[in-house]
Amino acid sequence: MKLIFLGPPGAGKGTLAAKAVEILTVPHISTGNIFRAAIAAKSPLGLKVKEILDSGKLVDDETTIGLVRERLAQDDARAGYILDGFPRTIPQAEALSGFSAVDKVLNFDIPDSGVVERLSGRRTCKKCGVNFHILFNKPEREGICDACGGELYTRDDDKAEAIRKRLQVYRDQTAPLIDFYREKGLLIDVDARPGIDEVVENFRKSLGV
Ligand code: ADP
Ligand code: ADP
Numbered sequence: 147m148k149l150i151f152l153g154p155p156g157a158g159k160g161t162l163a164a165k166a167v168e169i170l171t172v173p174h175i176s177t178g179n180i181f182r183a184a185i186a187a188k189s190p191l192g193l194k195v196k197e198i199l200d201s202g203k204l205v206d207d208e209t210t211i212g213l214v215r216e217r218l219a220q221d222d223a224r225a226g227y228i229l230d231g232f233p234r235t236i237p238q239a240e241a242l243s244g245f246s247a248v249d250k251v252l253n254f255d256i257p258d259s260g261v262v263e264r265l266s267g268r269r270t271c272k273k274c275g276v277n278f279h280i281l282f283n284k285p286e287r288e289g290i291c292d293a294c295g296g297e298l299y300t301r302d303d304d305k306a307e308a309i310r311k312r313l314q315v316y317r318d319q320t321a322p323l324i325d326f327y328r329e330k331g332l333l334i335d336v337d338a339r340p341g342i343d344e345v346v347e348n349f350r351k352s353l354g355v
């Protein structure tokens with residue numbers, strides 16, 4: 147199954163994707179994770195995008211589309227994938243339809259207040275990228291990743307000013323994708339407000355998996 151997870155920052159896309167990959171046995175492809183790994187490795191891509199990510203703006207379409215096109219050409223993505231955080235603009239969505247046929251687009255529905263609450267408490271593993279939350283999804287040991295023992299940190303773009311910027315970017319550039327995919331008959335609305343287990347249950351029901 148080829149899925150897109152569409153929704154504002156902090157809606158819980160990455161968290162649900164981590165559970166959904168086990169249910170569907172497809173890879174989780176997060177453009178944000180790919181950019182952060184490149185930044186950590188100080189690769190040419192990482193050097194180019196670091197300031198953009200810190201500010202909460204979007205990386206340019208050409209770079210992002212090229213990256214996803216290459217990733218989807220790999221063997222493990224042939225039968226299916228979860229695209230998390232891509233597409234984020236109409237040009238990205240149009241480009242994607244030229245190289246892959248998506249089955250469904252899950253639209254994560256959550257008010258801004260929920261986004262702020264989730265992003266301001268998010269803690270991310272420096273080593274493996276897994277996310278926790280200081281109230282809603284606590285690690286067993288404070289500051290330490292359950293999955294790999296890595297150190298947890300607060301992303302620069304999860305600080306108050308960048309959160310506001312990212313919500314605005316979402317409204318201006320990404321929210322138009324909701325109608326874009328609804329008109330194609332691909333959209334499924336998901337209530338992203340409940341706790342993680344309930345969101346997973348709703349996901350299973352809405353896709354029948
Ligand atoms: P979140 O999970 O909080 O929504 P992501 O990890 O998906 O955030 O993205 C972090 C940042 O990476 C974005 O603010 C943006 O700078 C960049 N980014 C990720 N995906 C894209 C994309 N499809 N197009 C442009 N920039 C992107
Ligand atoms: P996104 O990938 O959409 O940016 P994340 O999956 O990183 O969002 O989730 C944002 C934060 O909210 C994380 O700290 C995560 O632990 C927490 N979170 C995710 N889903 C839920 C949920 N259903 N209820 C409460 N907190 C959640």
Ligand code: ZN
Pocket residue numbers: 271272273274275276291292293294295296
């Ligand atoms: Zn980790």
